[in-house]
Amino acid sequence: DAMVxxxxxxxxxxxxxxxxxxxxxxxxxxxxxxxxxxxxxxPKLLFHxxxxxxxxxxxxxDNFQSRRPNTSFCFLDIRSPGLGDAAMYLCATSVGPLxxxxxxxxxxxxxxxL
Amino acid sequence: xxxxxQHPSTLSVQEGDSAVIKCTYSDSASNxxxxxxxxxxxxxxLIIDIRSNVGEKKDQRIAVTLNKTAKHFSLHITETxxxxxAVYFCAASRRNTPLVFGKGTRLSVxx
Numbered sequence: 001d002a003m004v005x006x007x008x009x010x011x012x013x014x015x016x017x018x019x020x021x022x023x024x025x026x027x028x029x030x031x032x033x034x035x036x037x038x039x040x041x042x043p044k045l046l047f048h049x050x051x052x053x054x055x056x057x058x059x060x061x062d063n064f065q066s067r068r069p070n071t072s073f074c075f076l077d078i079r080s081p082g083l084g085d086a087a088m089y090l091c092a093t094s095v096g097p098l099x100x101x102x103x104x105x106x107x108x109x110x111x112x113x114l
Numbered sequence: 115x116x117x118x119x120q121h122p123s124t125l126s127v128q129e130g131d132s133a134v135i136k137c138t139y140s141d142s143a144s145n146x147x148x149x150x151x152x153x154x155x156x157x158x159x160l161i162i163d164i165r166s167n168v169g170e171k172k173d174q175r176i177a178v179t180l181n182k183t184a185k186h187f188s189l190h191i192t193e194t195x196x197x198x199x200a201v202y203f204c205a206a207s208r209r210n211t212p213l214v215f216g217k218g219t220r221l222s223v224x225x
Contacts, residue, residue, distance in 0.1 A: 042203055042215035090157065099207035100146055105157040
């Protein structure tokens with residue numbers, strides 16, 4: 001059974017056109033993460049939520065925003081996608097506290113920017 | 115902050131041989147060390163993890179060792195099979211800090 005679900009699996013957008021990626025979980029985990037992964041590289045953490053507390057990584061561009069309306073859902077908004085934002089976007093969850101337990105990854109959304 | 119170095123970046127082994135991937139970390143307070151396997155086009159999946167109160171952990175053909183004094187930990191895969199071919203990431207963290215990943219090792223098992 002799917003535990004971390006991401007939609008859509010593939011997203012094509014135009015340069016500068018806002019896009020929203022979604023993540024949902026059936027695990028009731030406290031922590032939700034958004035990672036960006038480019039080809040042959042490690043996942044790069046963009047931000048995470050511990051319950052409703054939002055934590056932005058220092059080097060995450062302002063172009064990236066996130067919302068967590070409830071425990072189950074989390075969204076990644078890219079306000080003005082550039083060509084450099086083309087990547088796989090991975091959502092992950094963990095029970096928490098941060099840094100202490102297994103992260104469960106979703107299947108990812110591959111974003112193409114034309 | 116934490117820094118994790120992973121070696122080698124690529125590794126080729128013959129089917130049936132063993133593979134070893136090594137990671138070092140910089141923050142002596144780190145106490146959680148997971149290993150993730152990522153097949154091409156798929157999500158990272160946890161294969162094994164170890165906490166700082168344990169020196170070694172084994173799960174069938176996979177084992178992880180941790181040397182806290184030297185601040186390094188290693189993944190050992192025995193009797194490798196073609197389906198072990200993937201990118202492997204080590205990571206380190208401590209309470210209230212996010213995981214820091216190594217850059218990954220691309221393992222190829224040649225039949």
